[in-house]
Amino acid sequence: MMTINDIKRLISKDETRTLELKKSTGELNKGMETACAFLNSDGGWLIFGVSPSLKIDGQNVTDNTRQEIANTLRKIEPAIDVEVEYIELPEKPDFYVIAIYFDSNNFKNEPYSFDGRAFYKVESTTALMPRQMYEERLKLSNPNRFSWENTPNAGIEISDIDTELLYQTLHDGIGSRRIHASAMTLHDPEKILLKLGVARKDGTILNAANVLFGKEPSLLHPQCKIRLARFEGKDKRFFRDQTVCEGNLFEQYDTVIDFCLKHLNLSGRMDSKYRQDRLTVPYEAVKEATVNMLCHRSWNADNCTPSLAIYDDRIVFQNPGGFPMGMKWQDFIDEQIGSIPANPTIANVFYRRGTMEAWGRGISLIMESCKEQGLPKPEITVTPPFVNLTIYFDKPLDISARENNSNTTPPVKEDITPRKDNIHPQSETSSPHVTPQEKVFEFCNTPRSITEIANMLGVNDKKWVRKKYITPFIGIVLEPTIPDKPNSKNQKYKTIK
Structure with a gap:
């Protein structure tokens, strides 16, 4: 039970972020707007009967006053249960100070509103909550209800799902x-x-299934696409190559990796007695940036899509979205904060398949791998509605290409890659550059091991190299040197003449 002395101690510091003073319940509606802001911020005291000069005047309280307070409290949604304290002034019988404490810790993440509007605290002032913050709070309060990825979609049937990719994902996850x-x-x-x-037990398929495994996901979700371009110079005036992939997220992932292997240069260095080739940007950084771009993107706008842009001096990964409310990208560097994926269902499938290496390590891995290779520190900027990750090269691509001419396979005039439309669906290109597949075929004119091929591409993921550049072309363009022992440690691959 509060006393007048308690009130005096509370108001001694004047109004703050957690204290609101009103002269009387004549300002009841304004006071309840602040109460709503307390619930959406750090909590606080709402006190009636104290003048702006901090004089404790109190007010007369009748049954009608109590009823009016109760009715006004009911305008706060979701409904709350708070105690209203009436502290009588010793020197003024029948005059009371009215005190209500709103404890934000006792309530849900769901944003509170008063009379249909949400408020929050900006320092000691009460302000209308921005729409983006309101929607973010809604999602946090009930991710399954409000998340795009977990929304059932009656337009998706099993016939729309790439079952071969689905089985492969299961197999890879078990492996x-x-x-x-x-x-x-x-x-x-x-x-x-x-x-x-x-999917749900009743057979309902979720949006996430379409963008992960759909045969033509962009028919239902036009935002399921990614744009890639290699620009001439340091701006977007001229391009050398561009493509648009409208496949599912795993096809988009493969397309991005292929595009980077195609346009980023290789340089050699001696590590012990062996030559090690590496990309202009570390493969680990490219892989993690691609996973982040696809897994953490926003799906709420049909006209916002991720993009990859390669310039002479940098590579930029851009995806629609942002960081969790109240957080910056720097908060994730020291790993004090765990993974908070924007799309946990999609991210979980990437992780279980083995495409995502670890939870909550993406930004740190990108920074560490670039530092190890001597590159400038990558830049992360938020320009609503996009997040941009920029990795600068140590040398412009064209200069590096001239210095490392011996590592670049001459352009192949005739495309001997077997066409598979779902690898780069609906792509348009005007590139004279050599594809990673063509590099492998040229390289394997002399029998090569999987390790040699991976090193040539600047990739340390031999499993992925085998899956993307070896297995699909066996018997068509490539052949094993030990065909009766496909898993032999001495196995090499050569181009069919």
């Missing part, structure tokens, strides 16, 4: 030990989708 081996018995696509968290 990386991120999916239990017992899942190997699953053959029904609906059960696999359920296992991966992108």
